[in-house]
Amino acid sequence: MNGIVLIVRRSLRQHALSTLVTILSVALATGLVMSVFCVRDQAHDAFTGGAIGFDAVLGARGSSLQLVLNTVFHLETSPGNISWAMYQAVKKDARVKLAVPYAVGDNLRGFRIVGTTAEIFTEFEYQEGKKLTPESGRIFVESKPAEELKREGVLGSYVAQKLGLKVGDSFKPFHGLYFDEKNQHEEVFTIVGILAPTNTPNDRVIWIPIDCMYRMKGHVFRERKDAPKEGTNPISGQKVIEHEPVAGEDIPEEFKEVSAVMIKFKNPDTAGMSMSQHINIQGKEATLAWPIARTMDDLFNKIGWIDKILELISYLVVMVSAGSILASIYNTMNERRREFAILRALGARRGTVFGAIVAEAAAIAGLGSLAGYLVHGTILTGAAYVIRKNTGVVLDVFQFHPVLWLAPLGMTLIGALSGIAPALKAYGTDVASNLTPVS
Amino acid sequence: MLLEIEGLQKSYVSPDGEKNTVVNIPRFELQEGQQTALEGQSGSGKTTFLNLIAGILQADAGRIVLAGREVTSLSESARDRLRAETIGYVFQTFNLLQGYTALENVALGMMFGAGADYARAQKLLERVGLGDRLNYRPRQLSVGQQQRVAVARALANKPKLVLADEPTGNLDHRNAKEALKIIREACTENGAALLLVSHDREVLAGFDNVQDLGKINAK
Numbered sequence A: 001m002n003g004i005v006l007i008v009r010r011s012l013r014q015h016a017l018s019t020l021v022t023i024l025s026v027a028l029a030t031g032l033v034m035s036v037f038c039v040r041d042q043a044h045d046a047f048t049g050g051a052i053g054f055d056a057v058l059g060a061r062g063s064s065l066q067l068v069l070n071t072v073f074h075l076e077t078s079p080g081n082i083s084w085a086m087y088q089a090v091k092k093d094a095r096v097k098l099a100v101p102y103a104v105g106d107n108l109r110g111f112r113i114v115g116t117t118a119e120i121f122t123e124f125e126y127q128e129g130k131k132l133t134p135e136s137g138r139i140f141v142e143s144k145p146a147e148e149l150k151r152e153g154v155l156g157s158y159v160a161q162k163l164g165l166k167v168g169d170s171f172k173p174f175h176g177l178y179f180d181e182k183n184q185h186e187e188v189f190t191i192v193g194i195l196a197p198t199n200t201p202n203d204r205v206i207w208i209p210i211d212c213m214y215r216m217k218g219h220v221f222r223e224r225k226d227a228p229k230e231g232t233n234p235i236s237g238q239k240v241i242e243h244e245p246v247a248g249e250d251i252p253e254e255f256k257e258v259s260a261v262m263i264k265f266k267n268p269d270t271a272g273m274s275m276s277q278h279i280n281i282q283g284k285e286a287t288l289a290w291p292i293a294r295t296m297d298d299l300f301n302k303i304g305w306i307d308k309i310l311e312l313i314s315y316l317v318v319m320v321s322a323g324s325i326l327a328s329i330y331n332t333m334n335e336r337r338r339e340f341a342i343l344r345a346l347g348a349r350r351g352t353v354f355g356a357i358v359a360e361a362a363a364i365a366g367l368g369s370l371a372g373y374l375v376h377g378t379i380l381t382g383a384a385y386v387i388r389k390n391t392g393v394v395l396d397v398f399q400f401h402p403v404l405w406l407a408p409l410g411m412t413l414i415g416a417l418s419g420i421a422p423a424l425k426a427y428g429t430d431v432a433s434n435l436t437p438v439s
Numbered sequence B: 001m002l003l004e005i006e007g008l009q010k011s012y013v014s015p016d017g018e019k020n021t022v023v024n025i026p027r028f029e030l031q032e033g034q035q036t037a038l039e040g041q042s043g044s045g046k047t048t049f050l051n052l053i054a055g056i057l058q059a060d061a062g063r064i065v066l067a068g069r070e071v072t073s074l075s076e077s078a079r080d081r082l083r084a085e086t087i088g089y090v091f092q093t094f095n096l097l098q099g100y101t102a103l104e105n106v107a108l109g110m111m112f113g114a115g116a117d118y119a120r121a122q123k124l125l126e127r128v129g130l131g132d133r134l135n136y137r138p139r140q141l142s143v144g145q146q147q148r149v150a151v152a153r154a155l156a157n158k159p160k161l162v163l164a165d166e167p168t169g170n171l172d173h174r175n176a177k178e179a180l181k182i183i184r185e186a187c188t189e190n191g192a193a194l195l196l197v198s199h200d201r202e203v204l205a206g207f208d209n210v211q212d213l214g215k216i217n218a219k
Helices: A001-015 A016-048 A066-071 A084-092 A158-164 A209-216 A268-282 A290-300 A304-330 A337-345 A348-391 A403-418 A420-429 A433-435 B045-052 B077-086 B102-111 B120-125 B143-155 B173-190 B199-204
Strands: A056-060 A096-108 A109-115 A125-127 A134-137 A152-155 A189-197 A208-209 A221-223 A239-242 A261-264 A286-289 B003-013 B018-029 B035-039 B062-065 B087-090 B159-163 B193-198 B209-212
Touching: A001 A016, A001 B102, A016 A290, A016 A304, A016 A348, A016 A403, A056 A066, A056 A084, A066 A096, A066 A261, A066 A286, A066 A290, A084 A096, A084 A261, A096 A209, A109 A158, A109 A209, A125 A239, A152 A158, A158 A208, A158 A290, A189 A261, A189 B173, A208 A209, A209 B077, A268 A286, A268 B003, A290 A304, A304 A403, A304 A420, A337 A348, A337 A433, A348 A403, A348 A420, A348 B077, A403 A420, A433 B045, B003 B045, B018 B045, B035 B173, B045 B062, B045 B087, B045 B159, B045 B193, B077 B087, B087 B143, B102 B120, B102 B143, B120 B173, B143 B159, B143 B173, B159 B173, B173 B193, B173 B199, B193 B199
Parallel strands: A109 A208, A152 A189, B035 B193, B035 B209, B087 B159, B159 B193
Antiparallel strands: A056 A261, A056 A286, A096 A109, A096 A261, A134 A189, A152 A208, A221 A239, B003 B018, B003 B062
């Protein structure tokens, strides 16, 4: 065994350049395989079962996926609005534990501004036992209509970090979901709180009281002619009459709209099913995205072919690197025939020489696999940065995944197998003819 | 008796299909600790003879008994094992492994037998005057020093028999004399028999027992 270790060590050193290049190719292959699986599974988990916190989203009639992306992940545009009355109806529904209204349509340098109620801080748990809590400052105060309107904002940690804002600073929102500096509102908001990081899309949001959203200049309400009574259909057959809120006066409920209502059920399975039946099948005016995880799962199923292609590419890179191990060792066989003959003359058996070559191939693959962790770390860090920047979802670079031991082990085995062909050549080396000229 | 050979034959088929008998030795014997020189000219079959004794080549006919074991009836792996444990081999071209240090080259001489003993390898190198060259690689040593490493390696596994094939053939006069002295002394100190083949009369003159391979090889 010591002999094999020494032979392998010396050979790796003697062929340092080709060994290094081969190790790098193996590292790339192993790192790629590990990254593809880790990014895919972590992204899938984060988008389908991660820290979402709500069971369902109620929004305008349209795509469930668009609704979820817009409200949970703060991506995409809003499919439209639903009436305040519908929000109130859902809020009072006995099956509903928590209903939080979202009003969207403004941004701060590209980061979403969401108008909502203080329940998002006091009641909502994005994970069991975890609330959106200020790391500095406090949550916003919702002014009563008779009071002077307090324009306050609470920033997600990522927004504060990226925009360099702190408690006490002020900002003016920009109209629309996408940043255009020409569309700045006049209203000045004071930052009263910065939230602790949650590693969820909520870190990318600026939260303001929903009344402040309504009362920004340029936000026009449209009355619906058949303005609903509670529990009736709120959106059909409208005749639009524009209306602007008046300072100090309550906004009549028939004018109010919300982009979505985020819902937490008392019993998600039964309540979700029955409400989905009621709204999605029997109703025609709204969409209930329930369960949120299944909606996102559908998305992943639709784009699953991308994963397959990435997997295939990584497997191809594995095969190429296995081939490079074979080629790098095989190419040294002619120059090493004398070495094998000398080893045999010293008493090494054919099996020892065979084992040394297989061990050498496995060692190259093993070292490459170790270096693969660096490649994996680099790719995952880059992917995590891009995903966080664009979605707020945070991938854990150090999260364990079975592929983190399966891929290096598999690569080492494949490497060992690729050493068999050159090992057979070494096995067949004739001792006498490769030692010295026969006299 | 350490080595006993009877009716040993080895032939090769030439490219034109003709069978050439290289070795045909009716009888040969070597006592334990005995130092014997075989005189043989180029093409006399001396390397083939030594390779047959070492079990590197398989005889066509005949019998070789080494240290009580019949080499000619052993499997290849058993011959490898016997060689690793019983025989030391010194080659004309040294056959040192270039990527290995002097110490590792000597240690390799033990690895396939009882196992590497680096302390013994170091002592052997000190014995042949290379105590300050342990970590030198062969190309960093002179040819005389390389042959001394080869001698140390041949003795590494405490062999009962050292086979030396033209050990001074690549050395100048001074180095040849020095190398031969070291081989013979080291074999004596280690209780190993020596079977040396050479065509150099000066080398042969130092041996009490010299046999002419051309005469004992009835090809």
